[in-house]
Amino acid sequence: MPAPSDRSQVGAPIPRLDAWGKVTGATRFLPDDPRPDAWLGAAVRSPLPHARLVSVAKTAAFPAAAVLLTAPDLPCANLVAMVREDLPLLAADEVRFATQPVALVAAPDRATLKAALAAVTVELEELPAVLDLDAALRGEGPVWGADNVVAEYRIDRGDPDAAFASAATVVEGTYVTGYQEHMYLEPQGVVATPRPDGGVEILGSLQCPYYIHNAMKRALGLDGDRVVVRQSPTGGAFGGKEDYPSILALQAAVLALRCGHPVAMIYERREDVACTTKRHPSRTRYRSAFDAEGRLLAVDVDLVLDAGAFTTLSPVVLSRGVLHVAGPYRIPHARIRGRTVATHTPPNGAFRGFGVPQAAFACERQMDRAARRLGLDPAELRRRNLVRDGDTFVFGQTLRPGMAAADLVLARVLERSGYAQRRREARAFNARGGALRRGVGVTLCLHGGGFTGDGEDRIKGRASVRLDPDGAVTLLVSSVEMGQGAATVLPQIAAEALGVPVARVRFHQPDTSAVPDSGPTVASRTTMVVGRILVDACRQLADKARAFAGDKCADPLAAAAHAGLSATAVYEPDPDIAWDQANHHGDAYQGWSWAAAVAEVEVDVDTMEVRPVKLTHVVEIGRAVNPVLCVGQVEGGTLQGLAWGHLEEMKLKDGRYLNDRMSTYIIPTSLDAPDFDVELAELPSPRGPFGAKGLGELPMNAGAPALAAAIEDALDLEVFEAPVTPEILLRRWREVRR
């Protein structure tokens, strides 16, 4: 293979390949293309969280040109296939959450649609709603199944009861986290177009083309060739466009099939916030046993996630949360129980981190609480307990040589941030009194990249490459570009594998009629897992080109350009991986990424406004394929975590989100963001392409616990919740001083 002929491949901080289209306004997102022939679709929704659906009917004012679909009218199975098939496309006889669709309407234009929506009457008979976690845990309702438990996982290791009995110190705490809205800048949207063969084509802002493809095949009973899903340039997703687009696409598809026109369903902000999924609220009861030296002997954890009214992805979110809730620590004995329970609230779904931010918040808060009890510096307590190569996680995975980097990132972040000195300076500053207090907090997190256990083997992702007549290579994968950089990083990986400059690699816009199923764009798996499959495909293609052009040819790809060559590779499992899904035990993740963050905050004790001033974040992500893009991922993800930790509060009333606008659901502005200082530590992993591991979700885990720790340090009180609002802090400040 020829030597790399420029520095645009792996490790090069090249500008993202889609940057110019975006900075000049040329990139066309879904709402940017006029579609004069498209009808507009909308859902009629239940205002009540729990009700018997008596009737849905048109009044005389319903425009003749418009179309109404209710559950009995559906031309398909009434289901949206995800982990289970319990979610109906339209409520048939029972409404189980407020905003649940009870009917769909399509009309040729906005005015007619509005008139049609106003001319639909929905008769509901209100039923008692189960809206809080405790009621759900008691089995009230039940909302779902026999006891509301949508999924449960347990981890048992050693003899935790004996360990607690022998402990020098036992620490207990309960930690709660709230909803989080994705607030991608581009709201959800799809356009469904009926095909002459009776099938349907979807164009949309989405993460997982083949999830939609599958949901459409299942519900509509169509074979795969008659369903085509294409991704439009996507203005942010963060998990929010993982599961929900399957719902929206099916809605648009049944309307399109019914009216015979393309149907566009592009949300305005308010409908998007009111109706789409959120991060699962959580409550974690945590007990930890320490020996006299502050070493962890055992943990006893009960993690509960609010699933909302249907399964969606909750069991998978829970599984990942349970596997991360003991954190990056060495713990000989453990009893961990995780449950996700149903309430009459909108289903919660995927959000960057996928259960880990909730778990990390509880774990890291508990470590800080323990440090206080034990009289140890929080960094020192973590240093004493972190996992190293050769250690075994509570779920039975032993870290092989080179896999553990907790000590590395912790040491680096303490040094880089000047942690010890900054804490001393904060103490001195606070001793002066006045309205401002400063605090410094540290946190240590990890994230397992790719699907859990044998998940990647079960989905067997595929990737193809095609040699084009101009000598360039086109990448055919279903991984989407949604801002995270896949359309730059995957070409860099392929260029490295092929030994050509990135300029000779093209990224094909995901389209199920053209690209194979590489799996969904989720779980920090694109670079590590899909990138690896892509490398295999590239090597096959290079071999074919060389076979065609001869060994002496300097540029076999150019020589073979007209040969019509292509190659497809399939995910190959590592034979050494052992995972027992039934018992949730074994090698949970092939690539662990590590993060340590130090947050510095300033708190105004008059108003309890918290200002994150500086955030130092050291992440170990294997080889950084594009360092600039990596740093951008870290900064953006960390700010989402920080904001979830103190600004982003979503309140519910009668099962509906109160903060359903950008002016009431508060995401950070440039003035709310700290200065970031990010270091990429790189321990190349044997599993990923050229040593790369997963990154996208990792930074989301550290923000909230680091912030909470810094607030505690500033105010000398304890923080148990995310978000910890000024209202909570002021109340606790008063209590502490009373």
Next chain:
Amino acid sequence: MKIAMWVNGVHRDLEVPPLKRLLDVLREDLGLIGAKEGCGEGECGACAVILDGRLVNSCLLPAYRAHGRVVRTIEGLGTPEHPDPVQSAFVAEGAVQCGYCIPGLVMASRALLDEEAAPSRPRIREALAGNLCRCTGYERVVRAVERAALSPARACGAEPSPNPAADLEASPGDEVVVHVPGSLRAACEALARGGVTVVGGATDLGVLMHEEIVAPRVVLDLSRVAELHGVRREGGALVIGAATPYADLLRDADVARDLPCLHAAVRSVGAPAIQSLGTLGGNLANGSPGADAVPPLLALGARLRLVSVAGEREVAADAFFTGYRATVRRDDELVAAIVVPLPAAGTRQSFRKAGTRRAQAIAKVNLAACARIEGGVLRGVRLAAGSVGPTVILLRRTMALLEGEPAADLDRLAEAAAAAASAEVAPIDDVRSTATYRRDVTGNLVKRFVASLCEMHTR
């Protein structure tokens, strides 16, 4: 309605409904899709464009307001072959991720650099605070602006000049009548005919129309009434034209020097794109208890000049509000000017806003305060609080408690004032905060202000 505007250097004649959003005119009538809709209510800035040199949210601006104006959008800024330095810097620094907010962020950066060649980091953060980005964490964006500041702006040819006097021409099909008078007299006459919706900066109108809460039939727009613009000295007072945009107030040296609490409050209104449009007159007439710029007016003892065809009267700012979104303004009257007496020498002024975040925020509590120490006692104590009741209010009992008290024991006085202030506000729980928080914070801010007077006292 027929409107004419310069867009990216090209003269455009258009016939559009007068209240159609500029955003939709750009996207639908002109095919300029760079400006995006992210929220429809002036929160996110994805729709930001530059209008006559200032950043505005095109989702809030009715089409008629662009008549005679010069509009720059992302499409007019540069191309990959001939980019603006801001665009090059965004690419080079990795400031772009999903890209949806980027046209607005780039325009906000350009507007800043056009005004200030080498802004500091805090200034950059402030200038971009109305452009929400969910991907980047802003660090790369701030660095990109720092980098762009090192390059001279690309010469973009002769910029056309706006023609603010251009007359609007209605079209037969218009469902809305728009008056944009050039004189106060004409404005009052239009108002006297009744049934009109008065528009100052249009920032509230845009939100209310988006929410379908209002659908005006006749609009009286004050943005071109010459007498309602500018700040001038009149005897011992500054007289502020009610339709002066906040952006102008913010750049007024007299306001910055003599009325620092008003300056601080104006600076806390929304973010730059809102400040480009919003006006004090609109903030007052709207009657919102959360209006950021209003507490300073009460604290400074301002008087409001109300004008109608029948004549003129002055009302004390603290007597203007009668209830939630209700004022003493008669339907035929306009808030024409705000007369702010120059504070006595030695007066300490303070404005504090506890908002939902550090910019683009609605106040949970805000407090404007003025006082001085004269002959060892507190004088001229005036405290005004917002978002703690149905209207912005003067904290009269607290003021009375403090007025004339010896400044010797400020800490004790501050405690008493805090308790009094907490007791005399009547806040509520709502989506943004709680009554308890608002009550406590009002007390804390009063206490902090009173205690801070001792710095002066000992000086």
